[in-house]
Amino acid sequence: MSTNPMHQFIVYRIGPEISLGNIDISFTNASLFMMISALAIISVFFAGTRRKAVIPTKIQLLTELSYTLVSKMISDTAGSKAKPYFPFIFSLFMFVLFCNMLGMLPYSFTVTSHIIVTFALAAIIFIGVTIIGFVNHGVGYLKLFIPSGVPVVLLPIIVIIEMISYLARPVSLSVRLFANMMAGHTMLKVFGGFVISLGIIGGWLPLSFTVALTGLEILIAFLQAYVFAILTCIYLNDALNLNH
Amino acid sequence: MKKFDVLSTRLKIAKKKANKNSLNNDKKNTSSLGAALKLSTEMVAAVFVGSIIGFILDNWFDSKPWLTIIFFFVGAAAGILNVIRSAKLMQKNND
Numbered sequence: 001m002s003t004n005p006m007h008q009f010i011v012y013r014i015g016p017e018i019s020l021g022n023i024d025i026s027f028t029n030a031s032l033f034m035m036i037s038a039l040a041i042i043s044v045f046f047a048g049t050r051r052k053a054v055i056p057t058k059i060q061l062l063t064e065l066s067y068t069l070v071s072k073m074i075s076d077t078a079g080s081k082a083k084p085y086f087p088f089i090f091s092l093f094m095f096v097l098f099c100n101m102l103g104m105l106p107y108s109f110t111v112t113s114h115i116i117v118t119f120a121l122a123a124i125i126f127i128g129v130t131i132i133g134f135v136n137h138g139v140g141y142l143k144l145f146i147p148s149g150v151p152v153v154l155l156p157i158i159v160i161i162e163m164i165s166y167l168a169r170p171v172s173l174s175v176r177l178f179a180n181m182m183a184g185h186t187m188l189k190v191f192g193g194f195v196i197s198l199g200i201i202g203g204w205l206p207l208s209f210t211v212a213l214t215g216l217e218i219l220i221a222f223l224q225a226y227v228f229a230i231l232t233c234i235y236l237n238d239a240l241n242l243n244h
Numbered sequence: 245m246k247k248f249d250v251l252s253t254r255l256k257i258a259k260k261k262a263n264k265n266s267l268n269n270d271k272k273n274t275s276s277l278g279a280a281l282k283l284s285t286e287m288v289a290a291v292f293v294g295s296i297i298g299f300i301l302d303n304w305f306d307s308k309p310w311l312t313i314i315f316f317f318v319g320a321a322a323g324i325l326n327v328i329r330s331a332k333l334m335q336k337n338n339d
Contacts, residue, residue: 164293168286168323172288172326
């Protein structure tokens with residue numbers, strides 16, 4: 001075991017090296033944990049929806065609660081028009097949540113602590129939302145960049161500012177998730193390293209910190225998944241209802 | 245029969261109370277923590293994107309470093325706009 005706090009983020013290959021042209025598409029530990037989280041989601045929901053009892057079992061309660069949480073989130077932030085996008089937002093929320101939570105297990109790998117993963121998710125959302133906006137409103141979607149009641153003189157600057165703030169969405173979405181996960185896990189590892197270096201006499205204080213931080217990290221893991229999903233809803237709301 | 249009626253109304257009231265309490269607490273806790281985590285990245289991302297756009301345009305027009313500098317400030321303005329917008333949204337949600 002290495003005491004380097006960044007060691008936990010190393011991506012390494014599992015199995016043979018596969019390449020497609022110049023691109024390396026080998027199976028890595030990151031792909032392994034993504035698959036594990038996808039399989040975990042499928043099995044939890046399979047177990048939860050297998051028997052539909054009136055008095056739910058714990059696992060059925062879990063699935064029903066998560067359904068209500070996401071469906072309420074969508075109807076609160078994006079309105080009834082966004083109902084067809086429920087499956088996408090639900091899977092997104094569940095995937096991010098499970099990746100974050102699996103990362104909390106010792107010896108596991110946190111997929112969402114890599115910016116390429118979160119940025120890929122955010123880019124899918126950004127492109128998808130832009131397409132939805134143009135499909136629903138045509139060229140009128142560009143009105144998003146022209147706020148109402150702005151004098152004509154200021155218009156060129158305002159349009160540029162609005163465009164930058166639109167383009168900043170995927171960046172802020174991905175950086176937020178990635179930075180929170182990476183900072184949290186690094187901090188946990190640093191305090192864990194203190195426990196070892198201070199030994200049996202002085203190690204108790206950082207150990208108690210580590211325990212407290214683990215609780216905080218679990219909260220953040222949930223919260224970041226929630227924020228990721230709710231921001232997707234807000235962007236979807238802009239694309240569907242255009243009330244800027 | 246009357247007993248059942250009484251019980252069901254009492255149950256209804258209790259449910260309503262429980263619902264209200266848990267909802268309020270939930271919303272307050274998650275939204276304020278979410279807000280704290282949200283605002284900082286909003287600002288940084290816009291500045292970052294603005295500077296990158298300025299840098300790319302500089303390479304196109306061979307005008308280093310002027311467009312980078314200008315777009316840095318435009319990006320900062322966009323960041324402030326984003327922060328104000330999401331703060332407004334939070335305020336609306338809290339009410």
